[in-house]
Amino acid sequence: MCPRAFRQKAKVTWIMRGPWFLRYVLDEEGGQLCRQLGESQGVEFITSDEVQKFTRNNGRFVAETVNGRKVDFDLLTYGVGLDYYTEPVRKEVEIKSGIVTDAKLRTSAADAYAAGDIAVFYDLMVERHNQMGTWDNAEAHGRVAARNMAGADEDFFDVPTYTTTMFGSTLAVMGVTPDVQPDLESVRTFSFEEKFYRKLFFKDDRLVGAIMIGPPKGRKKLIEIMRSRRKIERPKQELLDPANLKD
Numbered sequence: 001m002c003p004r005a006f007r008q009k010a011k012v013t014w015i016m017r018g019p020w021f022l023r024y025v026l027d028e029e030g031g032q033l034c035r036q037l038g039e040s041q042g043v044e045f046i047t048s049d050e051v052q053k054f055t056r057n058n059g060r061f062v063a064e065t066v067n068g069r070k071v072d073f074d075l076l077t078y079g080v081g082l083d084y085y086t087e088p089v090r091k092e093v094e095i096k097s098g099i100v101t102d103a104k105l106r107t108s109a110a111d112a113y114a115a116g117d118i119a120v121f122y123d124l125m126v127e128r129h130n131q132m133g134t135w136d137n138a139e140a141h142g143r144v145a146a147r148n149m150a151g152a153d154e155d156f157f158d159v160p161t162y163t164t165t166m167f168g169s170t171l172a173v174m175g176v177t178p179d180v181q182p183d184l185e186s187v188r189t190f191s192f193e194e195k196f197y198r199k200l201f202f203k204d205d206r207l208v209g210a211i212m213i214g215p216p217k218g219r220k221k222l223i224e225i226m227r228s229r230r231k232i233e234r235p236k237q238e239l240l241d242p243a244n245l246k247d
């Protein structure tokens with residue numbers, strides 16, 4: 001069943017530890033808009049709380065939270081986080097949270113490469129080691145690692161992107177965001193009525209990251225500007241308007 005059809009039939013409660021969804025990436029207004037989108041589709045949010053106990057009551061299940069809320073449920077979906085499977089190579093290559101590589105995705109062992117979620121790669125975009133967990137990144141890594149294994153000498157350089165549909169809207173995160181690099185300069189626009197939010201991040205007058213909620217118009221152009229690493233000469237606010245992001 002598609003998520004929308006499921007939500008129309010089932011009562012959905014979302015319990016999260018943080019004060020809003022994606023709290024390390026979104027600011028308060030971005031989080032508030034996500035909540036508004038969910039609530040408009042009947043989702044109940046319980047924030048700044050977490051489940052401490054599951055019990056049974058008359059054949060149904062009950063989740064009890066630290067703050068004393070009780071939620072009846074028939075079906076539970078639980079985000080447990082990630083544990084990277086590095087055991088088979090722990091002795092052979094340098095490991096941090098995953099397998100450490102340079103910008104060419106080479107590990108510390110000769111002729112051994114790492115790509116995708118497992119790779120803690122030197123990211124030329126943020127100029128430090130980074131680890132991603134997205135389809136786009138895994139695919140792009142795979143291509144570079146494969147070419148280098150076949151004899152090329154390519155650096156991996158890409159604008160990280162994450163896109164997901166969410167409560168009839170779209171959330172797109174691109175490039176560097178404050179969870180990776182705090183103290184970035186930013187400009188922002190949002191409208192709760194129009195269900196629209198955009199925030200752009202700059203470093204040394206270069207566009208380095210963006211968050212978009214709502215129609216992702218101009219997304220490609222923003223990625224192109226980030227990839228070019230060119231200095232932004234025009235007022236930065238202008239880049240918030242999709243009308244200014246045509247090819």
Ligand SMILES: Cc1cc2nc3c(=O)[nH]c(=O)nc-3n(C[C@H](O)[C@H](O)[C@H](O)COP(=O)(O)OP(=O)(O)OC[C@H]3O[C@@H](n4cnc5c(N)ncnc54)[C@H](O)[C@@H]3O)c2cc1C
Pocket residue numbers: 085115116117118132133134135136138162163164
């Ligand atoms: C619930 C969920 C939702 C997600 N939603 C999104 C989303 O909306 N957008 C997005 O961009 N990303 C999303 N992701 C993340 C995305 O799925 C991953 O970033 C991507 O799949 C990583 O690709 P990978 O090739 O690095 O690793 P994987 O896809 O994990 O592939 C690793 C493969 O290696 C195999 N393997 C492991 N050990 C061995 C072994 N010893 N021998 C042989 N094979 C082995 C595994 O079985 C697996 O098939 C989501 C992930 C999850 C779990």
